[in-house]
Amino acid sequence: MFNKLFDQSIDIKKRMFAVLAAAGLVSNNLGFAVNIAVYGVNAITAACGLCTLIIGAAGFFGLKTGKVRLPLGIILGLIIAFEFPMLFLAYGASTFPYMLLGLFTIIAFCDEKRRGVLFSAAMVYDGVIIGLRYALCDNIPRYDSSAYFGTGLSAFLISAAAMFYCLSIIIRQYEEKNKELKKLADELGEINKLDAQTGIYNRSYLTEYLNELVRGEKKFCAALIDLDNFSSINEKYGLPFGDMVITEFAGIINNAAGSSGIAARYGGQKFMIVCLGDVMRTEDMLENVSKEYAAFSVSEKQEEFTFSAGIEEYSHGVEISRIFRNAEEKLARAKVKGKNRVVSK
Template identity: 30%
Template sequence: MNDGVIRRTLTWLLGSRDKPFEYTHHAVLLIGSIVYFYCAAANYLFNLASMPNILLQLGLCPIILGLWYLSRWRDYFKSMAIVFMLLVTLISLPFNWIGNGGYDESTYFMNLGVLIYISVAFRDLGFYRRLGQALAIFMPVPLILIENSYPDLIFKHPTTELLQLDLTISFIVTGFFLMLMMENHSKRYKLERDKANALSIQLQTLSEQDPLTGLNNRRVLETYLDQWDAQGKTFSLALIDLDHFKSINDQWGHNYGDVVLCEFANALRRIANLYAGHAIRLGGEEFVLLLPTDLTKSQEYLQQLANNFASVKLENGLTTFSAGIAQKQDKEEYQALLKRADDLMYEAKRAGRNCIKL
C-alpha cells in the first residue's frame, strides 16, 4: 500500500492533521476499542480478570466505536470526548480495579494513561479537563477504601506469573498511549509555532509595506542603505516626485490619483527588479529608487523609467515626474544622502519639471 493510500485512509478515519487533538482523539477511540477487545480476549484466555470485567470490556468496544462515529462524522467532537472521559474514569477504571486485581494490579497504569490523555487532549476544554484530571487522580481513593472493607469483591490472579503477564501488558499499553500523547503535543506545539511565525511575518510585512501600491515604505529604506553601505557597494538614491499631483487630485478626484500612483509604482517596481534595486514609496506622490550603480547608469535607468511611464495609457493623459539622483559618498549619513537627492529633485522642479538632476 503506497503512502498516498495510507494518508487518505488515515484522513478518512481520523480527520484532518490540522486539528491535532481531534485527530489524536479519533485515533485513541479506534485504538481503544481494539485494546478493549484485546484485553477482553487476553483476560479470558489467561484468566487475568473476572468475567464481569471481561464482559464490560467487550461491551465497551461497540460503545467506543459509536463515540468515534458521532465525533468523526457527526461533528460531536467535544461532547463525545467528554462522554468518553466519563465512561473511562467512572465505569472502566473502577470495574477494572475490582475485576482485575485491585491495588496490586495494573489499574494504576491505566489511571496514569488516562490522566496523560485528559491533560493533553482536553487542553482546550477548561472545566472538563480539570474534572477529568481530578477523577483520574482521586478515583483510587474510594476504591482502596472499598477494597479494604470488602476484600472478597476483588479478583486476584491465581499465580504470580499471570500477575506479571498482566502488568507487562498494561505497561506496554500505557507506554503506547504516552508516546501518542507526546507526539500529539509536539504536533500541536509545532502548529502553533508555525502559525505564530506566519503571523509575525505577516505583521512585519504589513508594517513595511505601503498598503496602496504594495511597495516597501520608508521604514525599510534605512535598512537597505545600511546593508549596501556595509557591503561596500557603489549605489545611488533617486528621489522622485510626480508633477502637478495635487492638481490631478483636485481635477480628477483622489480615486484617479490613486490609479496614477499605482501605475507609477508598477513601472518603478519593474525598473528596480530589472536592475537589482529597491522601489520605495516615501509618502504621497514621493518615491525613492535605490540602484546599485553610479550616477551615469542611474540617470540612464531613470530615463528608461520615464519612457516606460509615458507609454502607460492613463485615462486623463500623460503624467510626468521630476527626480534628483545622489550617489552615496564615503561615510555619508543616511539623512545627508536623502537631503542631497531632495535638493536636486527641487532643482528639477524649478527647472520646469519633467526632468532629472544629478
C-alpha cells in the same frame, strides 16, 4: 480520516475527540483480547468488552454528529471511573499503568477550566481504589505469577502505545498550527511593508532596507522622484486618473528596480528607487523609467508626463536621515531648474 486530524479548519475539540476515540477503541480492543488470552471469559472480560462497545458507540456518535462534549464525557468517565479501577481491583498492581493512562487522558483531553478539578478528583478517587484493593486483598481471587506478568506487560505496552499515539498526534497538530501561524505572521509582516494603494514598499520598510544596506556596508544610491505637475494632472483629468498614474508609475519603477534594489513610495506623488550600484547605473535606470512613463502617458492622454529626481550616493558613515535630506535637496534643485531632469551633484 487521518488527514482530518491536522485540518486546521476543523475545530480543535473535534480533532482531539477523534484522537481520544481512536486511541480508546484500539486500546480497549487490545485489552479485551489480552483479558481473554490470560484469564479466559469471565465477568471482568465481559465488562471490558462492554466498555469497548460503549467507547465505539460514543466515538461514532461524536464523529458523526460533531457534538463531542457528551461522548467525550462518557468515554473519560467510563475509563477513569469504572474500567481502569475495576481492572486494578481485580488484578492489582499489574494494571497500574492503566491508572496513569487515565490521569493522562484528563491532562490531554479535558479543557483548561475543568482539567485541574477533574485531575485532583481522579487522584483522590484512584487513591481510594488503591486503598480499597489492599484492604480487600484477602477476599480477591489470586492468579499465578505468569498471569500477573502477562497482565502487567500488556498494561504497560498498551498504555505506552496509547500515550505515544496521542502525544504524537497532539504534537503534530501543535506543529501544524505553529506553521500556519508563522505563515500568517509572515504574510502580515509582508503586508505591513507595502503601500496599500500601489503595492510597492512603503517608507517604513524603505528605511529598514536602507539601514540593512548601511550595516552591510553595501554601495548604493537613493533616487528621490517627484512626478512633475501632478496636481495639474488631477485637475485636468480627475482624481481617479491621478490614482491610476500613481499606481502605473509605481509599477514602472518596481520593474526597473528588479533585483538591483527596491522601489518604494515616499509619500504622495513622491517615490524612491534604491539602486545597488553607482550614480551612472542609477541614472540609466531613471532614463528607462522616464521613457516608460512617457509612453504610458502618451498612450493614455496623448501627452508626455515627466518627473524630476535627486540622486544621493551613499558614503560610509552617513546616516539615513542625511541621505533623505540630501536627496530632497537635489530634487528641489531639479524642480528649480525647470523639472523633467535628474540632479546627482
